[in-house]
Amino acid sequence: MEHLIFQNHQFLQKYFNSLYQNFLNLRNKYLIIFDCAIFAITPLFALLLSLDGQTRLETYISELGKITIFFLIVKITILYKLRFYKLYWRYASIEELINIILSMGIILVVQMLIFYNCDLLPFSNIAELPPSFPLIDGLFSCILVSGVRFSIRILDRISQNYTVSTLQERVLIVGAGNAGISLVEEMQRNPQLGFNPIAFIDDDPQKLHVKIRGIPVVGDHYTIPESVQSLQIHKVIIAMPSVAGTVIREIVDICKAKGIQTSTLPGIHEILNGRVRVDSIRDVRIEDLLRREPIQTDIERVLQFLKGKVVLITGAGGSIGSELCRQICKCRPAQMILIGHGENSVFNIQQELEQLIKILQEDSKDQLHTPEIYTFIGDIRCRDRLKQAFEKCRPDVIFHAAAHKHVPLMELNSSEAITNNVLGTKNLLDMALQYNVQHFVMISTDKAVKPTNVMGASKRVAEMLVLQAARQSGKPYLAVRFGNVLGSRGSVVPTFKKQIAAGGPVTVTHPDICRYFMTIPEAVQLVLQAVVLGRSGEVLMLNMGKPVKIVDLAEELIRLSGYEVDKDIEIIFTGLRPGEKLFEELFIEGEEYNPTEHEKLFVVKNASCIIPEDLNINVVALCQAAAINDANYISFLLKKIVIGYQPKSLDNSNLLPLTKNDDYIKKSAENGLAKLGLQNA
Template sequence: MNFFLKISRPFMQNLMNILLDQLLKLRNRHFLIFDIVVFLMTPLLALLLLFNGHLVLEQHIPDLVKDTILFLIVKLSVFWSFGFYKRYWRYASIEEVTYIVMLVTATVVIETVLFNIIQYIPYVGIDTLPQTLPYIDGLLSCIFIGGLRFSVRVVERTYQGHTLFNLRERVLIVGAGSAGVSLVQEMQTNPQLGFYPVAFIDDNPEKLNAHIRGIPVVGDRHQIPDVVKSLQIQKVIIAMPTVAGRVIREIVDICKVTGIHTSTLPGIHEILNGRVRLDSIRDVRIEDLLRREPVQTEIERVSGFLKGKKVLITGAGGSIGSELCRQIFQCCPAEMMLVGHGENSVFNIQQELEQLVQSIKNDGKAQEHIPRLSEFIADIRCYERLKHAFAKFQPDVIFHAAAHKHVPLMELNPPEAITNNVIGTKNLLELAQQYDVKNFVMISTDKAVNPTNVMGASKRVAEMLVLKAARDSGKPYVAVRFGNVLGSRGSVVPTFKKQIAAGGPVTVTHPDIRRYFMTIPEAVQLVLQATVVAHGGEVLMLNMGEPVKIVDLAKELIHLSGYEVNKDIEIVFTGLRPGEKLFEELFITGEEYELTEHEKLLLVKNASRIIPNNLDISVEALLKAAVRNDVNTILFLLEQLVPGYTAKYLQNKVVESAAKNITIVAQQNVKILAKVEPSSV
């Protein structure tokens, strides 16, 4: 007997595989033949049901033949007219169920009308048949044709599930909300992707023991270790894109105990189109652990503002600039000009956006919603090159994200901070006014608040230039301040990751140093929101939440990398760097803050009224000092321009020469003004 089973089992398995394979090869021409057979049988079956299984009397046969031919013609005509035989049934879903029911209902209505009409036609009538025959016939037709077609889908899933079962990872989904359910649906629909959803974890007690798409909710987050062990889980996926980082941290800590690999969906800010997909799953990042409660941005209002406009983005290849490009693209502007100095970074974001363009075309969406893209390699310090871009593009809106932002490097290279952050901004503002640009948004930093370094002071001067341009032109030109952005260039996160990859140590300047952090997508969404909140001549400040200790950030990154702090990877404190603060500040003395209509945006309502009277003269002097690489004069001028800033390397002996330099520049400006407007001097 065992010998027989041993021989027959492979044979039966091969036979089953052949039958399944043949069923999966069924096409619409095969379904048409099957439908004709069904339509020829269902009137007889319906009559048998109505007669409780008794034999159909000889007197009913002529009318039954007439009825069968009539019903066959009606069904095939309706099904063919509505493209029923052009459907691809391997991916049948609830939409196809509805479609079948609607078509069968239509045939029943037509058949009933014709059935009643023909009864009164002499020599043709089918008065020996029951009036309910069309309804029973329609019900049977729906069951048979729908059953066969959906059996293809069921067989395919069963077949794939059987053949791939041993290759699929047993997955525990944390979060039984819409995101988690979407993931399970995709896993079930595409088993070849290698995921086998076993159970849900959810903290909502109302969902406990419920079954969602056949998957049970087995407990809350605290039961993860027991569930992993009892259900032999191989992978945990956190499907909670809207929760705060605190919750993610707790779940990750619990999962560490199990030793099972943990992945997550990105935060809702990173899912631009709101669609959750399996390819969105990634390893847990520091951004997930520090993300805050999601902010409800008025996407429709921002999209309405940018739709159909020409938008120019400077620093388009940078971390902030490239994310601006992605999110602005979703708002359907007419054109986007990507301006940047680094050709490789501009090329990368251009390629990414081109792929989006291609995917939109492939989806058959309206072509008018696809922004036209152009790239422009330029240094914003080069006025004539920028002028060519403005003349060619004629922008409506400018997002200015180009800047030098490395604090220690700018402390060692003040001329670069001035030429890029100050003069570059000045060039853009002059051209924006010359070419009648309607909106200008500059990305600023919290380091511009009571700055202790050259970078922060240079950004504060750039803010002043924006505010002055807004005051002079009456246009909605604004600056938006926010703190450190996780994952951006210059952030501590990439540095820590490299140090961990090298085996350590991880260097932190001071055990008490704290910084405000945001994720890139969240920061950019709030920048876009600022465009529709501000009226012009203002500084907007993003609500950064609570500051984070850098040493805690380092510890989290070490843990995420699979190491233990001071056992596998050591943390070393190196001391504060030049120009570095222990705590970043958010408020400048004399600025008046008020809430906006958006909870995460603060407005400095009197920002344009605290601009120095000699701003233009001082900026001109800064430019000349930068061209001469005169560091001491730069530091002195910044100290005079920016309240609260003290230049640490200022030498007293150059103060007098710097003052003379300002006088010379002032005299030159007076002479120029005298030639243009002698009556006003």
């Protein structure tokens, strides 16, 4: 008997669960039936309320029947024309509620116009109905239609709360702004993700003790320790993508002191199209701790500038080049030409851009302005390969990010630094001038300022070539300088991470060494801003903020990795490497720095005036020296060309003085032009 009762109970439970799920997934064709039923009974309720018991209902039965049928046809027709039955109601929100109100408002206006002009209808006796009848009918219809739709949403919410498992992580969300609320909404919609949002933390006193999406705001970030304990929190998620790194650091320190697991959303520039998703949650990184105040960028101006243009990016597979590709792709250029030497890195960014284009198409439903992607595996030192790319695509804008950037390696391989950074840039500029490219932006470095290394000096020569081309053509060709980029290949952060993963030690060259840092998205965003602000023959310099001590960076990374400095992971100092200096400088003697429209960008308006008259012939000699791998003569020539270049060691006792009439230079030019494909000045 008990077995039969249990079976019947299971059967009923499955039956009601099935009915419940069917209701949650109720299709619009069934909702039309519900609406017809609602519109059939609301006139009756409206009439009863209008009469207020003063007149017998039987008096209006005939008129009520006629107007009910007529109004029902009108309502269903209007809703159908407004595509009301194309909406999905399980995830209904404020937008759907506004849609209901607007649709029913239109119906109400139409009903009242019909009612008060009923003499035009074949059954004009409906004028005997009370004057308030159409208004009350419209209000009743709106309430009941909304009630049916949002009961689906409410039941879905109840179901989610009921199915919350004790295995889910109890989450404290730090930040009750748009990002935090979006995060909670997705967690509530998808309980299978394993997150159970318990409370918000927010420093805005106006939000304290209010409920958002049913979740209370329990205090500011100083109350995190007691909130974690009292609410039995398993995890803290920092949902403030636009807040400064100092705030992130403080919250992380509070959570670490309590031993609570901490995650975060990426910075606002890393979130595609500003969309916040649960799968965006990641561990706190050093980039988050060094994050600065959000950059106010004129995105619309950049978008309008790049939209529909043919854009070429060199070094497209690199850290800066690939991020340029991502952000430029969102601006809907007509074509993007990706030039890179590494086939794997170029292939990866090509695949990523194709996925990004699909997302952009889904978001906008616009198939007309998605860029075509062309990839060229090639070296910018090869003029013939560059010519093939220019001949095929005819670019309007060039972003030149290809370069050798590793300081110690370039000290040991100075010929490579010259051929890639100098000869490659000259080849690209020659093609740009030949094919009438309208805009040219070169990515430079703060190491080009008073350089002590070959890499910085070679980039300074490349800057001069860009400025010279700008002066010759009158076109907006410019260079943009910025410092170290967090997380770029070969930079200090990936190196430290590998050392920490290996158990240490972490190697720092000097306890006092400092560098300027930016995140990759921040740097690229400012580069794109520079292209619309820069004029011909200018150098733009990004405001890098305050310099960061490398040893502090190492200590933060060790702590973020869950270790203690000098207890679990040791830091050792190895001494400055060849070409390295303690502090990077930002100003070149003779350059005049002025503010621009953008607070994070400065411009060197007189940059093109600080170019040696004999630059071209010196560059020919420099490239000839690189071709025969004469490191000593390369250093001598760089010192001649670049103001402030102070190489660590230079043996020039056997070198001839360099002048425009020097026989050596003439001979180098004659031999070198044919061999290297350089144009004579």
